[in-house]
Amino acid sequence: MTPSHDVLIVGGGGAGLRAAIAVVESDPQLSVAIVSKVYPMRSHTVSAEGGAAAVIRSGDSLEEHAHDTISGGDWLCDQDAVEAFVKEAPEELLRLEHWGCPWSREPDGHIAVRPFGGMKQMRTWFAADKTGFHLLHTLFQTSLQHERIVRYDEWFVTTLLVDDGRVCGVVAIELMSGRIEAITAKAVILASGGCGRVFPFTTNASIKTGDGMALAFRAGAPLKDMEFVQYHPTGLPFTGILITEAARAEGGWLVNRDGYRYLQDYDLGKPEPKPVLKSMELGPRDRLSQAFVKEAEKGRTVDSPYGQVVHLDLRHLGETVITTKLPMVRELCLDYENIDPVRELIPVRPVVHYMMGGVHTDIHGATPLSGLYAAGEVACVSINGANRLGSNSLPELFVFGARAGHAAADFAAGAVDPGPAVLAQARDERRRVERDLLRRDGGREPISAIREEMQETMEQGAGIYRSADSMTKAADKLRELQERFRSARIEDHSRTFNTELVAALELSFMLDVAESIVHSASRREESRGAHQRTDFPARDDKRFLAHSLIHRDADGSSRVEYPPVTITRWPPGERVYGR
Amino acid sequence: MADRIILQVTRYRPERDKTPTTQDYEIPLRKDWSVLDGLNHIKDHVDGTLSYRWSCRMGICGSCGMTVDGEPKLACATFLTDYAPGPLRVEPLSNFPVVRDLVVEIGDFMDKLSTVKPWIIREDEQPPADGEYLQTPTELEEYKQYSMCINCMLCYSACPVYGLDPDFLGPAAIALAQRYNLDSRDQGGHERLDVLSAAEGVWACTYVGECTRACPKDVDPAGAIQRYKVTAVNETLKSFLLPRGKR
Amino acid sequence: MSENVDYSGFYARWYRPRVSRFWWLRRRSYLLFVLRELSSVFVAWFVVFLLLLVRAVSQGEREYQRFLDLSATPWMLALNVVALFFVVFHTITWFNLAPQAIVVRLRGRRVPGRWILILHYLAWAVLSAITAWVILG
Numbered sequence: 033m034t035p036s037h038d039v040l041i042v043g044g045g046g047a048g049l050r051a052a053i054a055v056v057e058s059d060p061q062l063s064v065a066i067v068s069k070v071y072p073m074r075s076h077t078v079s080a081e082g083g084a085a086a087v088i089r090s091g092d093s094l095e096e097h098a099h100d101t102i103s104g105g106d107w108l109c110d111q112d113a114v115e116a117f118v119k120e121a122p123e124e125l126l127r128l129e130h131w132g133c134p135w136s137r138e139p140d141g142h143i144a145v146r147p148f149g150g151m152k153q154m155r156t157w158f159a160a161d162k163t164g165f166h167l168l169h170t171l172f173q174t175s176l177q178h179e180r181i182v183r184y185d186e187w188f189v190t191t192l193l194v195d196d197g198r199v200c201g202v203v204a205i206e207l208m209s210g211r212i213e214a215i216t217a218k219a220v221i222l223a224s225g226g227c228g229r230v231f232p233f234t235t236n237a238s239i240k241t242g243d244g245m246a247l248a249f250r251a252g253a254p255l256k257d258m259e260f261v262q263y264h265p266t267g268l269p270f271t272g273i274l275i276t277e278a279a280r281a282e283g284g285w286l287v288n289r290d291g292y293r294y295l296q297d298y299d300l301g302k303p304e305p306k307p308v309l310k311s312m313e314l315g316p317r318d319r320l321s322q323a324f325v326k327e328a329e330k331g332r333t334v335d336s337p338y339g340q341v342v343h344l345d346l347r348h349l350g351e352t353v354i355t356t357k358l359p360m361v362r363e364l365c366l367d368y369e370n371i372d373p374v375r376e377l378i379p380v381r382p383v384v385h386y387m388m389g390g391v392h393t394d395i396h397g398a399t400p401l402s403g404l405y406a407a408g409e410v411a412c413v414s415i416n417g418a419n420r421l422g423s424n425s426l427p428e429l430f431v432f433g434a435r436a437g438h439a440a441a442d443f444a445a446g447a448v449d450p451g452p453a454v455l456a457q458a459r460d461e462r463r464r465v466e467r468d469l470l471r472r473d474g475g476r477e478p479i480s481a482i483r484e485e486m487q488e489t490m491e492q493g494a495g496i497y498r499s500a501d502s503m504t505k506a507a508d509k510l511r512e513l514q515e516r517f518r519s520a521r522i523e524d525h526s527r528t529f530n531t532e533l534v535a536a537l538e539l540s541f542m543l544d545v546a547e548s549i550v551h552s553a554s555r556r557e558e559s560r561g562a563h564q565r566t567d568f569p570a571r572d573d574k575r576f577l578a579h580s581l582i583h584r585d586a587d588g589s590s591r592v593e594y595p596p597v598t599i600t601r602w603p604p605g606e607r608v609y610g611r
Numbered sequence: 612m613a614d615r616i617i618l619q620v621t622r623y624r625p626e627r628d629k630t631p632t633t634q635d636y637e638i639p640l641r642k643d644w645s646v647l648d649g650l651n652h653i654k655d656h657v658d659g660t661l662s663y664r665w666s667c668r669m670g671i672c673g674s675c676g677m678t679v680d681g682e683p684k685l686a687c688a689t690f691l692t693d694y695a696p697g698p699l700r701v702e703p704l705s706n707f708p709v710v711r712d713l714v715v716e717i718g719d720f721m722d723k724l725s726t727v728k729p730w731i732i733r734e735d736e737q738p739p740a741d742g743e744y745l746q747t748p749t750e751l752e753e754y755k756q757y758s759m760c761i762n763c764m765l766c767y768s769a770c771p772v773y774g775l776d777p778d779f780l781g782p783a784a785i786a787l788a789q790r791y792n793l794d795s796r797d798q799g800g801h802e803r804l805d806v807l808s809a810a811e812g813v814w815a816c817t818y819v820g821e822c823t824r825a826c827p828k829d830v831d832p833a834g835a836i837q838r839y840k841v842t843a844v845n846e847t848l849k850s851f852l853l854p855r856g857k858r
Numbered sequence: 859m860s861e862n863v864d865y866s867g868f869y870a871r872w873y874r875p876r877v878s879r880f881w882w883l884r885r886r887s888y889l890l891f892v893l894r895e896l897s898s899v900f901v902a903w904f905v906v907f908l909l910l911l912v913r914a915v916s917q918g919e920r921e922y923q924r925f926l927d928l929s930a931t932p933w934m935l936a937l938n939v940v941a942l943f944f945v946v947f948h949t950i951t952w953f954n955l956a957p958q959a960i961v962v963r964l965r966g967r968r969v970p971g972r973w974i975l976i977l978h979y980l981a982w983a984v985l986s987a988i989t990a991w992v993i994l995g
Binding site for chain 2: 871872873874875877881882884885887888891895955958959961966967968
Binding site: 165 | 624625626643654655656658659660661662663664665666667668669670671672673674688710711712714716717721724725728729730731736737739740742743744745746747748750751754755758759760761762787791794796797
């Protein structure tokens, strides 16, 4: 008997769990399930540190949050989506509070907020510096009271089932036993996160391999704005572990080898002893990462065993502030760098952190493919445009997770059951996985070699600064790697918890996603937000105030279209920081 | 310091092995490397068939619990140089069934989590649009420590009671129940009373204290359990003395 | 709800290691724990011994003298010395655990564990002093 549900959600992190609860609450008749390749509390939402933004202070306004987001996104955000987002964010975060999230508080018991990069007002709610951890565990624990939510824990989705232009479910491997099953559904919501592991240095966990993006792409849904990859300015050099922006919001400084706060040289304001909103270290992430590259070119960064770094100076904050507001930062530095930020400088460098691009959806979370929805980092609505502001991604999970859940529930309530043709597709998929991967003999290179070369290629070809030449080389190399993957070595033929098979499937997804990033990037001939080109250094609103929408055609080639950005109230302007 | 170290890793492939065996791997000994980095080196460059769970590599997701030289540890937060010159034993988390190599089955724990009703229970729900439930920093401190659990299950692995009696509710589940019991916004303590004060609940705990010692996040589950014993006794007394009284 | 459903046709045999009868020897902390639990037996013995003393006193001079002679025999002495060691061990280990179980808040902050500990030792000292004064004074 093929398992079957009304709504099936791929991914059990913040967006996926919120979507499941939205389905349950919107229609008691619907059957809803979450399929996740890890147990939900391992989802990458758990690593988010700094906070979640929503308008709550009396001096703040939805317009200001929207404007900060839109200018932060270098005007590539769809303003109708941003307006909906800033409006719904406060209630979503309050809902999480009601469900138990231990938000940090003012002495009078109200929710506390802190400043954050690119925001003109303090509106970032936080739970110490483990905001994502607390949000995910609160959401997961609350979801346990809804026994109607069925969970397929540690099932790895290998493909979407599509029948007659409509998504009808998935095929997934139960990792525990190795069996490969179809799970049919009237609607599927992708909530599987981003793809940071396509790059070599990333804050992302090992599971962030762009699965949902590749699944959608292969099924015929377009990806949007894939060229916009966010580098977070402060990651630890060897591990890539995130040092939260909150460290800068509390007053940390970025200094070069001479102890000089170099950001003042890059039109980000004048250095003040205390943090100034939207200035210097509280500027947007793309500009800070780009400043690092320029400093390195000038030879003013610090040598370290793991490449060039700069220093994050928290010493002047004092031990009390660090232990109350930034306890995890201190733990991470002590454990992974043997450094106490109370007394020493922290070595940091930009590392890949977030994917602004993703599966194209409208403001309800619906993709152009009937029955397919997406929410969270896997999706691109777009509210983040060309550069995401810190603390916008956590509320994004809940606002669009809920929207996608409601939309999928509405669709499923009126949809017919998937036809029998999907079962034949499922059988084909099972045979493909077993034949091509599980039973593969011989093979030359290990999976890790191809993966490492892909990551290196992406860093060189599509990093913080790109050029036509670097991207062409990257595109060619990725083509070659796709070929070499076909004869990669897979030694593990076991059915039981075969992580080498998982690594191979993930690499296959990552190669598709990497190619879509490079193709989108090479066609955008301007610099905007996180996409910076040495050969086209200026922003070009005439040609490129539009999203890059990349489709995969039946023959495997890809084409890029440019639907315009939705502008409602804020015509494109200059991004101003520090003035 | 030598520049190589030997990891003695448990292997178990149920299709062909009746019981687990040990395989030795010699790997570079780098001063920055955690045990997880060592395992990743093995999987990527030496033996692709080694299976284990990991994700965040920064000690927050709870995936990589293993027994390292006899002690339950997070592989990503345990460093090779602390065990030099080695050899170093890497085994699956004890007290759980072994599925494959270093992967254990945690379904029992997942089921137990649900039984303690780990969610806010209130008689008077207010709509979120009306604003937050007020909670002072002091009230937050009451339960904050118990909210830090990353579900890594090192405590279950360290607990001899759980090893001998798998029906024991266990440290993390009870600490999670306390996280909600002590949350000023929760009014559901009486709903958790039955499962916590059952024979397999807090009373199965003999206060060995190993769970707290093993916990990488300072949750102090042993403290949570003992405190609940006091609560359970109080509640039981109250129900005798005031049978129809407000709980 | 997450049920791991049937594995028919697929090979998945979980290995469940048996817990050794000597699990308590595997770690120093386990051994200390078992000794701590065992010490309760000696606490019980002291209670019995005290009751026997009370009974001997209540039955007059001769019974009391017999009791004293019995107490002076080598094996009884040895037993009581061992018991004394275990009772002190019992007390110290349980005192050490008390701060973890007793959480007291004064003016919004948690009283540090070491004060709970000190109060326990203080109470022990005071009660011992009173007992000594009653018996010897």
